[in-house]
Amino acid sequence: MFLTVKHYLTFISALLFTTFVFGFSTAFAQQNDVELILKPSAEVANNGDEIVVDIVLKNPLQQKIISVRSWLEYNPAHLEGLSLNTKDSLFTLSAPGEDAFDAKEGRVMIGRSNITGGFADVETVVATLTFKVKTAAAVSGMIKPYDYQITELGHTSVNIIEQGFPVNILTREPDALNLSFNPGAVTASTAPNGATSLSLADSNGASDSTLIRPLNLRANTGSNYVDLKWESPGDPNRLGFNVYYGKTSGQYSRRRSLDNVLSTRIDGLNNGEVYFFAVTSYDQFNQESDYSDEIGIIVNEPLSSTSPFEGVLQAALTRLPNQPQNGPLTWWILLSAIGLSGSFLFRSQKRRA
Template sequence: MKTNNKIISAFLSLFLLPSFLMAATADTDITLKQTNIDENSFHIRIEIKNPSQQNIASVQSWLSYDTNVLEAKKIEADDSPFDFVAPGENNIDNGTIKIGRSALAKTITDTNIFVANVLFEWKEKKNTDISFFNYQIDTSGNTSVRVFEDGFPVNVLGAEPKKITIQTNGGTTHVETPIIPTQETPITQETPTITTPTKPTFSDSQVQNLFATTGPGYAVFAWDMLPKATGYNIYYSQTSGRYIQRRSTDDVDNYYLDGLEIGKTYYFSIKAFNAANEESQYAYEVKLTAGYPDSSSAPLLLSKSKQMIAKAKNLTQSGSASTFVIILSLCLTFFFQFRKKYGTINRT
């Protein structure tokens, strides 16, 4: 019993460290720029401005546009330094462009970071807006630039990025230029274009903060619960981005998955589902090698907890695996309830 109490105390002391603050530097931005190709088409270049050279780990840059005026044809990102495409986030979907990229090899510190070009064609020649979709100050939205602080992803966009107004004459602006009448030139008033923002749906949402650790033949996961979700599907395989196995669970924020082969590398993602059986977008992929806790690409525990993982492994090998899982689940539940209540601090 004393051993179990020590394990609980150690887990709680690690999880209650002040590691969930928003990033201190708030000068990072993400921008849109129009480049004309010909009279019928143009590119929108998505670029991160990173003057303080933070260690950028990933980006989400979902865009919304008026499908009556524009047609998005293709996403081009061959020259982007981000080397991994998030599952389901290289798509054009009925007025929403879904772009998600991660830097798996190493973080990116350039002051100007190319994300992608999007090729558009005109359907109707009139001024229109392209804007970023579902920005949130934390990592729960679909527009963010992320760094890792104490092993947890943090959005470094301190404010919603500016939309861009596409003009038929090839220019872009954020401010309307007034028409000054003269006696020789009659005034012609163009009917303003009103773009109704697309309201995010459950299928547009994404489970955030998926973390994982592993032991002999098993993996343990934790994540932030998604509003209106009734359960979660955990997808995995031994090939990145191609999931052939699935486990389902109820509306909880952690899961114990066994049956993994020690020494084999697995790739995991998760989708939430609601009462109508609609699924969310894939969460960012997590990679680990079964039986090797240090191999997790999104460690569930902080780096200082390596000794506790070793103790947990000894506990499972001594025949108390179920006790360890129960203790871990209780710790995870307490931890995420604490995060939801105290973890997000708005920047000023």
């Protein structure tokens, strides 16, 4: 029996179908990580205004969490820390010296534990912070996690007990919070301060940096997440990329800093809502390129993706090596596709007979 183009298309369709089913289930499982999220009362504020920031812990798998460290840093020339409220927090005990602001260094030191042996709420507020804007200049400011490490030794962690020892289950650094101060005021230039401040563009959106901006930004989406990919020509001065996003076009309330990679997943988004994304390159001095072209996407609406079916097979197969217990699933995908296409061919031949 000779295989026609139709037969090949049937096989490819079956392969894509089985891969998509597996890829979707794998992506769904991976999005349920623990997260620490900074939720501000406002993202734009003027001199003298107060900004309230909730540190929210999301625990979708309801693991029994015993402690949280959430140190933050900010620019003390822009913000003044007024209060740190943990009255309603389920983490009832503070670590020594970890319940205060350090105004000189521009840090918030939070270390809390639960003396009842842990809890498993899906979402809870760890602490509520109040800042006051103390600059009259039109600048951008940032509040970001301090000293994230994959182990429990860092100053940003979410811990459970395994075999009698604390283990950090926060698998990635929380996103930074971007704030805009005094929009419309005369812009003041600010010296680069990598961790605590941001001065990216002038009123025309142009940057003084010679870095090449990222190109061809594209996105796919699923439940509560967006996958981003982009391209960037070789640049010896580039150290990595910053991904900016928010719910208003051109105004990004979140920033994620990455190494020299060309893709990332943004979790913890609200299904059905529109988010806007842009990417910049940065160098060792924290100077940034111009923004990439902006894209907008409706979370969990695949048809709003820039390329709804791009990389489905690759996304599923590349996850398998990191999960040795699922090694046979590679063969399962291939054999399922062969089985489905064989069934179609058999029925086609039987009808002709």
